[in-house]
Amino acid sequence: MATIKFRKQADINLLKVEAKPYNRWIDGYPGLHLRVQPSGVKTWNFQYRFSGTRRTYRIGNEQTPWKSVQTAYKRLNGDIARDIDPQAERYKLRGKANDDRDARRGRALKTLGAYLQGPYANHLSSLKAPKAEEKRLRSAFREF
Numbered sequence: 851m852a853t854i855k856f857r858k859q860a861d862i863n864l865l866k867v868e869a870k871p872y873n874r875w876i877d878g879y880p881g882l883h884l885r886v887q888p889s890g891v892k893t894w895n896f897q898y899r900f901s902g903t904r905r906t907y908r909i910g911n912e913q914t915p916w917k918s919v920q921t922a923y924k925r926l927n928g929d930i931a932r933d934i935d936p937q938a939e940r941y942k943l944r945g946k947a948n949d950d951r952d953a954r955r956g957r958a959l960k961t962l963g964a965y966l967q968g969p970y971a972n973h974l975s976s977l978k979a980p981k982a983e984e985k986r987l988r989s990a991f992r993e994f
Contacts (some may be wrong), residue, residue, distance in 0.1 A: 862892055862912050882923050884912075894919050896926050900935045907936050962991050 855877045865874060867890050873883040881897045892912035898905055909922045929936045966974065966984055974980040 859916055865892065879920075879923055881927075882919070894922075896923060896936075898926070898930055898936075900930065900937075905935070905937050907940070962988065 852872075852874055862884065865884065865886050867886060867888060869888055871885060871887045873885050873895075876882045876884070883895055883897065885893050885895050887893075894909040894911070894914055896907045896909055898907070907926060909919055909926075926936045929939070966987065974984060977983050
C-alpha cells in the first residue's frame with residue numbers, strides 16, 4: 851500500500867490520475883486514505899472494521915479542508931471505540947431524512963386508511979357522495 855505524508859491541502863494536487871482507481875494512505879492516520887478515480891475525482895475515505903466486516907466511510911471530496919478531515923477522522927475513531935458503527939448511524943439518519951421527505955410528499959402512508967384520511971381526504975370531501983366512494987375504495991382494496 852502506497853502511503854503519503856500529508857502536510858497541506860496542496861499535496862492533493864500532486865496525486866496524478868491513472869487508468870485505474872487507487873488509494874493513497876495517509877501516514878499517521880490508520881484507515882484514512884485519499885481515493886483517486888480515473889475521472890480525476892479525489893475523495894477522502896476512512897476504512898475500518900466493525901463486527902468483523904471491513905467498511906468504508908466517505909468523509910468528503912478534495913475540497914474538504916484538511917482540518918475537517920482530521921476532525922471527522924477523530925470522531926469516527928471515537929465512535930468505533932464506543933462500539934458505534936458510523937456507517938449504520940449515517941444510514942439511520944439518511945433513512946429518517948427519507949422518511950421525512952416521503953411524509954411531506956405523502957408517500958410514507960402504509961395503509962389505505964391513512965391515505966383516505968390524509969392526502970385523499972380533500973378530494974373525498976369535494977365529491978357528491980364521499981362515503982360511497984370511500985366504501986368502494988375500501989372494498990376494492992380489501993383483498994390486499
